[in-house]
Structure formats: structure tokens, C-alpha cells
Amino acid sequence: MGVTPLGDLVLIIEDDRDIAEAVAYCLGQEGFEVVTARDGREGLQAVLARLPNLVILDLMLPGLDGFTVFRAIRRHASTPVIMLTAKAAEPDRVAGIELGADDYITKPFSMRELVARVRMVLRRAAPQGELGEDDVFRARDVQVDRARHIVTVGDREVSLTPQEFSLLECLVRNAGRVLSRDALLRQAWEENEYIDPRTVDVHVRWLRRKLEEDPSNPTRILTVRGVGYRFAE
Numbered sequence: 001m002g003v004t005p006l007g008d009l010v011l012i013i014e015d016d017r018d019i020a021e022a023v024a025y026c027l028g029q030e031g032f033e034v035v036t037a038r039d040g041r042e043g044l045q046a047v048l049a050r051l052p053n054l055v056i057l058d059l060m061l062p063g064l065d066g067f068t069v070f071r072a073i074r075r076h077a078s079t080p081v082i083m084l085t086a087k088a089a090e091p092d093r094v095a096g097i098e099l100g101a102d103d104y105i106t107k108p109f110s111m112r113e114l115v116a117r118v119r120m121v122l123r124r125a126a127p128q129g130e131l132g133e134d135d136v137f138r139a140r141d142v143q144v145d146r147a148r149h150i151v152t153v154g155d156r157e158v159s160l161t162p163q164e165f166s167l168l169e170c171l172v173r174n175a176g177r178v179l180s181r182d183a184l185l186r187q188a189w190e191e192n193e194y195i196d197p198r199t200v201d202v203h204v205r206w207l208r209r210k211l212e213e214d215p216s217n218p219t220r221i222l223t224v225r226g227v228g229y230r231f232a233e
Contacts, residue, residue, distance in 0.1 A: 008122055011052035012036045013043030013069065014084065015061055019107075023056065026111040027118065040064030044072050052079060054122055056114075057101075059085045070099055080121045080162050084109075098202055102163045120189070125162035139175035139231050140220060142211065144168060158210050163188075167203050168211075171221060171231040180228040204229055 010032050014020040017038075024034040035050060037043035040061045047055065055073065059066030070081060083104040102121045105114060135147040141154045146169060151158045160168065170188040171179065179187075181197040189199075204223075208215040222230045 008054070009033045009035065009050060009052040010054050010056060010118065011043065011046050011050065012056045013040065013046075013061065013066075014056070014058040015039060016058070019058075019084075022111070023114065026115065030115055032118070040066070040069040040072075043069055047073055047077060047079060051077070053125070054118060055079055055081045056118075057081050057083050059083055067095070067099065070101065074100060078159065078161065080125045082117055082121060098206070100161050100164075100206065102161055121162065124166050137169060137172045139172045139233060142168075142172055142220060142231075144172045153211055160207075160210065164203055164207055164210075167200070168207055171229065175231040176233040178224045178227050178230045184228065200229075 008031075010027055012020050012023055012027075012034065014023070014036065015038050020036045020038070024036055027034050035046060035052070037046045040063055043055070043057070043061075044064075046052070057066050057070060057073075061069065064072075066083060066085075070083070073079060073081060080102040083101045084107060085104060086107045102124070103117050105117060135145065137144045137146070143152045144165070145151070149165060151160055151165065151168060167184065167188040170184060181200045184200050185197060204221055205215070208218050208221055211220055212218045220232055222232055224230055
């Protein structure tokens with residue numbers, strides 16, 4: 001496995017010292033720069049002071065819980081966030097995604113899986129280089145500028161998480177075509193072996209809230225019942 005050059009800073013907000021140290025050691029061995037915080041308040045301070053490239057956030061924190069911390073992070077930054085949870089119940093996983101988390105992982109987890117997820121999320125969030133003809137996709141009044149990571153609806157700029165951006169790019173680039181959930185996972189999530197296909201539905205719901213005038217009656221991202229989704233031409 002290749003070593004990531006120092007410069008990708010990962011902040012771990014985790015109150016379990018053993019888990020925090022194990023994750024920090026593993027990511028450090030992979031070439032990441034790592035800082036840790038033991039509670040939510042310390043973590044928020046670190047986000048603002050250090051401006052990490054990615055945050056690994058435990059949900060079960062003392063004081064401020066992980067959901068509260070996540071909302072506070074999103075008020076100040078669009079930093080990608082991977083949520084950690086000891087709960088395997090679906091509502092806890094979906095709640096994290098619905099808030100806009102870029103990924104989640106359930107304890108216990110393998111370090112190999114964690115590193116793969118970190119790399120995947122950072123890759124989605126990374127700038128795509130110089131602007132070219134193939135870096136801008138348009139459908140109807142929506143424009144996706146991949147090089148500058150900007151989405152506009154008409155003359156309105158829309159703020160998306162890295163995963164929402166990747167999913168929208170896939171839909172707009174294939175406007176008029178019906179894409180199954182599995183196809184969207186392969187194209188927008190890249191490494192999808194750990195991802196529940198229902199994650200696509202949650203992200204589509206969030207995109208509709210940001211793009212549609214009436215999210216309950218979408219005119220851009222359309223559901224093709226029993227198959228998947230299609231971006232209207």
C-alpha cells in the first residue's frame with residue numbers, strides 16, 4: 001500500500017484512548033499527519049485551529065455528543081467527516097448520513113477498512129486539477145464544475161458535501177439515463193464494498209433538498225421506481 005505524503009491532516013475526535021491511539025498510529029504509518037481530541041469541545045477547537053483535511057468523529061462522546069459536534073463543524077467548515085459508532089442499528093447509521101456525513105464506520109472495525117475509507121473520502125474531496133472542457137457538466141439549469149468543485153442552479157451557488165458533489169456529478173454527467181443504485185455506488189462511491197445501497201437514497205434525498213424547489217415533487221432528480229434514478233434532461 002502506498003504512503004500518503006504528509007500534508008493530509010486527519011483529526012480524530014474519540015474519547016476512548018486505546019481506539020484513538022490505535023487509529024492515530026495506523027494512519028501515521030500510512031503517511032498521514034494526525035491530531036487527536038478527547039471530547040467534542042476540544043475537537044471543535046481543533047477543527048477551527050488546525051483546519052484538518054478530514055475528521056474522524058465518534059458519536060458517543062462525553063459532554064457534546066457526536067451529532068451535536070458534527071452540526072457545529074458544518075456551521076464553520078465543509079471538512080469531510082467520517083462518523084464512528086458503536087451502534088450497529090440502522091437508524092444510527094442513517095441519522096449520520098442524513099446529517100451530511102461523508103461516511104460512517106461501525107465499531108469494531110479493521111484498520112485496513114478504516115484506511116480505505118479515509119483514502120476514499122479524501123480522494124472525493126481533492127481538487128481535480130485545471131479546468132477543461134471535460135470538467136464542466138450541465139443538465140437543464142444545473143452546472144457541475146468539477147475542477148473548481150462548484151455547483152450552480154441557475155445563478156444560485158449550492159454548497160454540497162464531497163459525497164453529494166460526486167453523486168450529483170454522476171447524475172448530471174449521465175442526464176437522461178436511468179442509473180441503478182449499484183451503478184451509482186460504483187461510479188460515485190468508487191470503492192463500494194462496505195456501502196449499503198440504501199445510502200444512495202439518503203444522499204439523493206439530501207440533494208433534492210438543496211436543488212429542488214419542492215423536494216417532495218422533484219423535477220430534476222427523478223425516481224425510476226424499482227430501478228434507480230435519472231437526472232431530467
